[in-house]
Amino acid sequence: MPEAATPLASDTRSVLKTVFGHADFRPGQGEIVDHVVAGGDALVLMPTGGGKSICYQVPALVRPGLAVVVSPLIALMQDQVAQLRQMGVPAAALTSSLEPEAARDVRRAIDAGELDLLYVSPERLTAGSLLDQLARVPLALFAIDEAHCVSQWGHDFRPEYRRLPMLAERFPQVPRVVLTATADAVTRRDIRAQLCLEGAREFVASFDRPNIRYRVQVKTSANRQLLDFIKRSHAGESGIVYCMSRKRVEEVAEMLRREGIKALGYHAGMPAEERADRHHRFVNEDGLVMVATIAFGMGIDKPDVRFVAHLDMPKTFEAYYQETGRAGRDSLPAEALMLYGLQDVARLRRLVESSDAPDDIKRLEQRKLESLLGYCETARCRRQVLLEYFGETSEACGNCDTCLTPVETEDGTHEARLLLSAIYRCGQSFGAGHIVDVLTGKETEKVTRRGHDTLGVFGAGKHLPAKRWQGIVRQLAAAGLVVVDVENHGVLRLADRERVVPVLRGEAGVTLRKEPEGGGRRRGRAETRATLQSLSPEQEQLFQKLRGKRAELAGAQGVPPYVVFTDATLIELVRQRPRNRDAFAAIPGVGRSKLDRYADIFLTALSEE
Structure with missing residues (x-):
């Protein structure tokens, strides 16, 4: 079982700093945390990497009782638990991968009030006796992660999530925070309906990942x-x-x-x-x-x-x-x-x-x-x-x-009409290669045998190379003007009349992208390794040394290296070069537990340079 944590302050900002090592919340996090701590239900839409876990982990440590986190994957639960334990937080996961004795240890810890967070799959939570056991202990909150899995309108529907409304029925006084990284308005409405969250406050963070x-x-x-x-x-x-x-x-x-x-x-x-x-x-x-x-x-x-x-x-x-x-x-x-x-x-x-x-x-x-x-x-x-x-x-x-590298565009209405006409004149029975041969006036055996060299569109596209015509085929297919029949050897057909006819009649224009040279990679600014682009050669050498020390510590504990410290924390150590524990504690990502565990080790490594 994880080691017991020392008592935590009730102030959310204090918990954020002493446990997680962050001086302040990211935009949007603080408001969500305060709402959940006050006992409110929340539907949280926040991008991957935006810090969703903080939105329930901090309230879990501030509110009295056990926080139950519903997650669909064992690997994610194990990773979250490993990170929390590194921070000194008593957490566990109840998964199918546990040996029977280990699972019994977790169940005993629940009854003894020794855990702050329990991670569990929706199947494990809603089947068997776990809900009955949870009804006997104080509960801080329920967090339902990857909530889009409940919706058939979403992209990763999982029917086992449909059993989670029972949480609202059995534990109406326990706040629920429901989180996802991807859900459009239709999916969000369905999440509310399926999980009985009609009264929940909705928080939608920016989807922008500027990095x-x-x-x-x-x-x-x-x-x-x-x-x-x-x-x-x-x-x-x-x-x-x-x-x-x-x-x-x-x-x-x-x-x-x-x-x-x-x-x-x-x-x-x-x-x-x-x-x-x-x-x-x-x-x-x-x-x-x-x-x-x-x-x-x-x-x-x-x-x-x-x-x-x-x-x-x-x-x-x-x-x-x-x-x-x-x-x-x-x-x-x-x-x-x-x-x-x-x-x-x-x-x-x-x-x-x-x-x-x-x-x-x-x-x-x-x-x-x-x-x-x-x-x-x-x-x-x-x-x-x-x-x-x-x-x-x-x-x-x-x-x-x-x-x-800005993309150039051009009026492609004439070329689009030629291509659509060629597909139609060839009976909508040939693939892109044949249609392009007809347009560029290539007298292949197939073209002449079919008599397509006598069509009015034969050679009408000689002003463009075959490669450019292939790109136009792709762009018109993407625009929904051309249909590619994969099951019929890639035959090109015209799309619905309401889309195609206005273009053929000249009533609707078509704008085309100009293909980059070579049709592939376009050169932009000079590229460097993203992580280290702001470090000098000497700093990069020190960064690699700290990574080696991190890997050594992680290997000894059987945890991923980033559970010890992330690259972002190591880079700040390199930039700021702390010389004492107070300065080390000010580095983002260094909470109280990690300060005690690692400060002396990394301070020694930094002082040797």
């Missing part, structure tokens, strides 16, 4: 693009690479290893023991790249992930936002790269159309997909487009690819 640089590239040679991205900007750093298929995961992980990059694959087809081992390695090792399907990620609390790369488009804007949000949780600079192409557009549209979901959900998913495609093809600041999707406005950020 993340967003990049989108047309997929040309995905392996080469990924390799260039990692070696140029993120060599030796931790990152996550998402692929759509298990086979692709294995291929990309092997490619990276051949290129000298420490990489592992992760997908649902692996044995549970192997997945657990790889998850453990990613969390505990520095500089490891995990190549994974979306089976990996939820529950990752590793703060020093410096990049997230998508080699295939995610299904929704919400999924993209949540997955990219796993980068830079420590608020240091990080980067998100997405590669996408025509096949991604076609695959995702087919997934929506072929699903068994009701028509209203299909229509919603189609709108979500169109929003994400618009983000990929935008010439505007990407951060502006992303934030607008979630109902926010902002100035151009100056830190995404379209800001760093």
Whole structure:
């Protein structure tokens, strides 16, 4: 069992400093904490890395009784408990991975009042005798994390969350704080209804993650693009690479290893023991790249992930936002790269159309997909487009690819009409390659055999190279004017009449992005390793020394390095070079427990320089 903590002050700011080592709350946190401490219910929408856990952990330590945290993943619970114990907070997780004796120890600690926080899955909470046991002890609050899982309108529906309304019925006087990083207005309304939170106060923090640089590239040679991205900007750093298929995961992980990059694959087809081992390695090792399907990620609390790369488009804007949000949780600079192409557009549209979901959900998913495609093809600041999707406005950020290297646009109405006409004249029965051959006047055997060299559109697009026409096909597919039939060898068809006819008649214009040179990576400002860009060579050397000391301490305790101190705390140690315990205590991330545990060790390491 965790060691007992010394009594905590009742003032929330004092708890924040003495336990968590932070001088003040981030914007929005303090108001939420005060509301929950006062006994109010809350629906909290805060981005990944925005500090959601503080919103229930501080009230848990201020209010009398046990705080029960409902979380969907064992890995996330274990990580949270490890971090809290490092801070001297008595916390435990009741999970299926515990041995029977360990589970009995947790249950005994609940009865004895020895815990401040208990983490538990929704299944474990609502089944068996745990609720009866909780009814016998004082309760501080219930926190329901990843609350979007309760909604079928969300992106990660989990039916076991539908049993959680019983908390309101059995414990009406215990405040509930419900938290999620991604939920649009429809999903938020559903969360309220499903969890009986009609009277809860809603807190919506900004979705902006200003430390993340967003990049989108047309997929040309995905392996080469990924390799260039990692070696140029993120060599030796931790990152996550998402692929759509298990086979692709294995291929990309092997490619990276051949290129000298420490990489592992992760997908649902692996044995549970192997997945657990790889998850453990990613969390505990520095500089490891995990190549994974979306089976990996939820529950990752590793703060020093410096990049997230998508080699295939995610299904929704919400999924993209949540997955990219796993980068830079420590608020240091990080980067998100997405590669996408025509096949991604076609695959995702087919997934929506072929699903068994009701028509209203299909229509919603189609709108979500169109929003994400618009983000990929935008010439505007990407951060502006992303934030607008979630109902926010902002100035151009100056830190995404379209800001760093502005995208040129042009009137593409004539070219769009030519392409749509060619698809129609060819009977809507051919793929992009054949249509482009017709437009550029290429007399292939297939073109002449079909008699398409006699069409009025044959050669009408000679003024543009074939590669540019391929890009126009992709952009019109993204705009919903062209449909790519993946199940029929990529045949191009015209979209609905109400979309296409106005363009063919000249009643609606089409604006196209100009493709960057080479169709792929566009050079922006000079790039450096994000984490260390503000450190001198001497400071970077000291930073690496402190990382080594941190790894040594973490290994001895069997915890991830960031549980000892995050990179952000180490960087502040390097910059400020504290010479005594008082100065060390003023470093962000150093609370009372960590001061006692580590101050002398790190002060010695700093004094040796």
